[in-house]
Amino acid sequence: MQLTLLGTGCPSVDYKRCGSANLVSTKNTRILIDCGSGVTQRLNQAKISSANIDALFLTHLHSDHVVDFYQLIISSWHSYRTKPWKIYGPKGTKKFIKNIMATWAEERKQRILYESRASIKAFDIKVTEFGSTGIYSFKDLKIKYFEVDHKPVKYAYGFSFFNKSKKLTISGDTRPCENLMKFAYKSDVLLHEVFIEGEIKETNKMRTKKTLHNVQKYHTSSSQVGKVAFITGCKKLVLTHFVPTRFNVSRLKKIVRKDFGKDPIIGKDLLKINI
Numbered sequence: 350m351q352l353t354l355l356g357t358g359c360p361s362v363d364y365k366r367c368g369s370a371n372l373v374s375t376k377n378t379r380i381l382i383d384c385g386s387g388v389t390q391r392l393n394q395a396k397i398s399s400a401n402i403d404a405l406f407l408t409h410l411h412s413d414h415v416v417d418f419y420q421l422i423i424s425s426w427h428s429y430r431t432k433p434w435k436i437y438g439p440k441g442t443k444k445f446i447k448n449i450m451a452t453w454a455e456e457r458k459q460r461i462l463y464e465s466r467a468s469i470k471a472f473d474i475k476v477t478e479f480g481s482t483g484i485y486s487f488k489d490l491k492i493k494y495f496e497v498d499h500k501p502v503k504y505a506y507g508f509s510f511f512n513k514s515k516k517l518t519i520s521g522d523t524r525p526c527e528n529l530m531k532f533a534y535k536s537d538v539l540l541h542e543v544f545i546e547g548e549i550k551e552t553n554k555m556r557t558k559k560t561l562h563n564v565q566k567y568h569t570s571s572s573q574v575g576k577v578a579f580i581t582g583c584k585k586l587v588l589t590h591f592v593p594t595r596f597n598v599s600r601l602k603k604i605v606r607k608d609f610g611k612d613p614i615i616g617k618d619l620l621k622i623n624i
Contacts, residue, residue, distance in 0.1 A: 387417065
């Protein structure tokens with residue numbers, strides 16, 4: 350099993366860190382997790398065609414995790430995708446996708462009629478919405494989904510991936526919560542988001558003390574993520590979804606090492622991790 354970090358950034362734009370997206374690959378399966386800004390460019394750089402992705406899993410419906418959804422769909426058509434898309438996401442995913450596809454319906458109709466491509470299967474989208482927890486199987490990969498705590502976002506999820514004897518857990522966006530620690534227990538790799546304390550300065554109008562407090566409150570901070578990883582007993586901790594995207598790497602490692610007992614892996618776009 351291999352994890353490819355496609356986007357390790359946050360809503361703030363940074364050309365070195367695209368919007369949230371990850372790819373989990375096995376010998377026979379490719380699963381995309383989220384489709385933030387720049388996902389199709391990063392897939393191209395990773396030499397992965399969107400025509401060959403088996404399914405898209407969405408952690409939640411914040412824009413930085415889904416904003417390139419239609420770009421993913423249209424680019425897969427241009428890449429000669431010949432099978433329907435399977436989309437799995439939280440409650441509200443069906444409505445979100447219906448609205449996005451409706452927005453581009455006229456443009457899509459014109460392209461289909463004029464370009465005369467061999468297949469329009471890429472526009473056949475099958476959506477499944479999550480319950481509280483469950484398991485899906487794809488050839489040689491099993492995926493367990495579970496709720497995490499990203500309130501005020503009502504529906505947010507993390508995922509555990511199982512291939513042979515290996516386990517990978519992706520936190521999604523969450524503050525520290527028992528459900529994540531439960532489902533991530535004894536993971537070979539835990540991919541976890543992080544809000545880095547002390548790296549963002551207040552401004553008079555756009556970035557107030559309350560703003561920073563509230564953003565940090567529904568994420569996991571740099572002083573918390575090491576504790577979370579230690580409790581799960583994971584073998585490796587990989588950090589992603591950095592808020593902010595530019596920070597003191599040595600300082601972050603030191604903070605996390607204090608509780609985790611070893612250095613985390615500082616994620617970067619296109620980093621591949623074999624599990």
